[in-house]
Amino acid sequence: MVKQERAARTRESLIQAAAKAFDSAGFDGTSLGRVSAGAGISMGALTFHFRTKADLADAVQLRGVSLTRDAVKQVICSRTAELETVVAITLALVGLLEESTVVRAAARLSRERAATSVPWPSSWVPVVEDLLDRVPEQDLRPGTDPGVLLSLVSHLVTGAEVHIRNDIRSAEKKRTRTVAQVAEIWDIALLGVFPALRVP
Amino acid sequence: MVKQERAARTRESLIQAAAKAFDSAGFDGTSLGRVSAGAGISMGALTFHFRTKADLADAVQLRGVSLTRDAVKQVICSRTAELETVVAITLALVGLLEESTVVRAAARLSRERAATSVPWPSSWVPVVEDLLDRVPEQDLRPGTDPGVLLSLVSHLVTGAEVHIRNDIRSAEKKRTRTVAQVAEIWDIALLGVFPALRVP
Numbered sequence: 001m002v003k004q005e006r007a008a009r010t011r012e013s014l015i016q017a018a019a020k021a022f023d024s025a026g027f028d029g030t031s032l033g034r035v036s037a038g039a040g041i042s043m044g045a046l047t048f049h050f051r052t053k054a055d056l057a058d059a060v061q062l063r064g065v066s067l068t069r070d071a072v073k074q075v076i077c078s079r080t081a082e083l084e085t086v087v088a089i090t091l092a093l094v095g096l097l098e099e100s101t102v103v104r105a106a107a108r109l110s111r112e113r114a115a116t117s118v119p120w121p122s123s124w125v126p127v128v129e130d131l132l133d134r135v136p137e138q139d140l141r142p143g144t145d146p147g148v149l150l151s152l153v154s155h156l157v158t159g160a161e162v163h164i165r166n167d168i169r170s171a172e173k174k175r176t177r178t179v180a181q182v183a184e185i186w187d188i189a190l191l192g193v194f195p196a197l198r199v200p
Numbered sequence: 201m202v203k204q205e206r207a208a209r210t211r212e213s214l215i216q217a218a219a220k221a222f223d224s225a226g227f228d229g230t231s232l233g234r235v236s237a238g239a240g241i242s243m244g245a246l247t248f249h250f251r252t253k254a255d256l257a258d259a260v261q262l263r264g265v266s267l268t269r270d271a272v273k274q275v276i277c278s279r280t281a282e283l284e285t286v287v288a289i290t291l292a293l294v295g296l297l298e299e300s301t302v303v304r305a306a307a308r309l310s311r312e313r314a315a316t317s318v319p320w321p322s323s324w325v326p327v328v329e330d331l332l333d334r335v336p337e338q339d340l341r342p343g344t345d346p347g348v349l350l351s352l353v354s355h356l357v358t359g360a361e362v363h364i365r366n367d368i369r370s371a372e373k374k375r376t377r378t379v380a381q382v383a384e385i386w387d388i389a390l391l392g393v394f395p396a397l398r399v400p
Contacts, residue, residue, distance in 0.1 A: 029228040083393070111366050141395045148384040149393065155385065158362045159355025166311050184348040185355065192392025193283070193349065195341045 011049050013039045015063060018056045019105040023165060027057060027112045057109050061118050064106020068123040071096055076127065082135040086128055087186050090153050093124060094160045094182045107161050121154075128153055152189060156182050211249050213239045215263060218256045219305040224369060227257055227312045257309050261318050264306020268323035271296055276327065282335040286328055287386050290353050293324060294360040294382045307361050321354075328353055352389060356382050 017039035021030040032053055036046045050056040071092045079085040096103045103120075110120040132146035160178050167178075217239035221230040232253055236246045250256040271292045279285040296303045303320075310320040332346035360378050367378075 025228060026226060028225060111362070111369075114370055138395065141392060144388060144393055145384065148381070148388055151381050152385045152388065154363070155359025155382075156355050157359075159358040162311070162358045162362060163354070169311075170314055181348070181351050182355075184345065185352045188344060188348055188352065189389045190393045192341060192394075193344055193390045194392075195338065 007049075010041060010045060011059075013041060014046060014049055014056065015059055015102065017041075018050075019060045019064075019102040022057060022060055022109055023101050023105040024169060027053070027109055032056070054113075057113060058118075060102055061106045061109050061113075061120065064100070064103045064109075065118045065120055065123045067100060067103050068093065068096060068106070068120065072124050072127050081139070082131045083139055083190075086131050086135075086149070086153065087183075087190075089124060089128060089131075090156055090186065091179055091183055093157050095179050097157070097161045098164050098178055104161060104165060107158075108165075125150070125154075156185060207249075210241055210245060211259075213241060214246060214249055214256065215259055215302065217241075218250075219260045219264075219302040222257060222260055222309055223301050223305040223365065227253070227309055232256070254313075257313060258318075260302055261306045261309050261313075261320065264300070264303045264309075265318045265320055265323045267300060267303050268293065268296060268306070268320065272324050272327050281339070282331045283339055283390075286331050286335075286349070286353065287383075287390075289324060289328055289331075290356055290386065291379055291383055293357050294364075295379050297357070297361045298364050298378055304361060304365060308365075325350070325354070356385060 014035065018030070018035045021034050021038060025034075030053065032043065032046060035056065036043045039046070050059065072089055075088045075092050076085060079088055097107065107120045110118070129146075129150060132149050135146065160182055164178055214235065218230070218235045221234050221238055225234075230253065232243065232246060235256065236243045239246070250259065272289055275288045275292050276285060279288055297307065307320045310318070329346075329350055332349055335346065360382055364378055
């Protein structure tokens with residue numbers, strides 16, 4: 001039992017150290033040696049748990065996708081209006097990217113490893129697509145294409161991901177700002193940049 | 201003379217091959233050997249022109265920044281209204297990222313090489329900031345923060361950059377779509393998602 005717990009703890013440390021390395025250096029830029037050193041765990045123990053770098057990346061991606069799915073599910077359960085839920089999911093995703101190295105690494109790895117079985121966007125894109133399809137007509141300005149709203153969400157999430165990673169790299173300063181910033185962008189997108197008079 | 205032209209052509213091939221490698225694999229993921237093979241130019245000739253990988257990256261970044269500055273200048277000269285110019289610059293940047301491997305590589309490298317002297321955003325952020333500061337009050341819905349509009353532009357440009365790179369990696373399909381997509385996102389942001397009735 002104690003042995004099993006120790007093994008689980010080692011596995012967890014390796015996943016966290018791998019996420020940190022993959023997030024900042026990408027799949028190609030990460031070596032098992034770097035992960036082993038980062039976790040303070042011997043190469044022997046590392047390769048006992050994860051035979052290859054791909055196995056390690058798979059574990060990080062699976063974890064990131066599952067964390068994201070849980071967060072999205074939670075938002076859906078606490079909201080009713082579709083458009084409001086889409087905004088809340090965007091903010092939850094940006095919040096996760098800000099707080100969780102594993103989620104950030106999963107987002108990056110799913111781009112870098114095309115052959116991967118669990119692309120990170122699969123944990124939220126279908127949900128957002130479905131919600132956008134079900135927004136009642138009277139909630140949207142006539143002519144608003146739900147597909148364009150999905151692109152907006154997607155660019156905001158990717159833009160936030162890259163900016164957060166960049167901020168962390170440049171020095172551990174000014175965090176928790178990105179969620180507020182994306183919330184303000186959504187406010188502008190919902191109400192429009194143009195003053196009311198110019199809205200047809 | 202002929203010798204000088206040949207040298208210039210070699211240099212140019214090296215910059216293009218380096219841009220391709222840096223764009224898809226990043227700074228750490230790129231080796232001089234890969235650039236030499238990609239350009240069909242010997243390692244000897246390569247190191248005659250560029251002593252180190254950093255020199256090569258500097259050349260790609262300088263070129264990308266200068267291409268971007270020219271494009272931004274051209275948009276500014278052909279427009280008058282500030283907000284319209286900001287939208288046009290966003291679309292010009294996304295168009296450049298779509299068409300120019302050098303610009304895409306410069307955008308990526310300037311994040312990966314923090315110590316670099318020419319960050320890519322310096323070729324357009326100050327211009328957009330200045331334009332947003334000068335948008336006449338009556339052109340904006342009251343309460344619209346120009347800083348948030350800069351964040352929107354920044355997320356759209358980064359989101360587009362990452363998506364374009366991803367599309368190219370996954371197969372040379374569906375290009376030239378991103379500019380149109382970002383134009384549609386801007387339309388929505390300018391007019392608002394909510395129907396006119398809900399605009400205060």
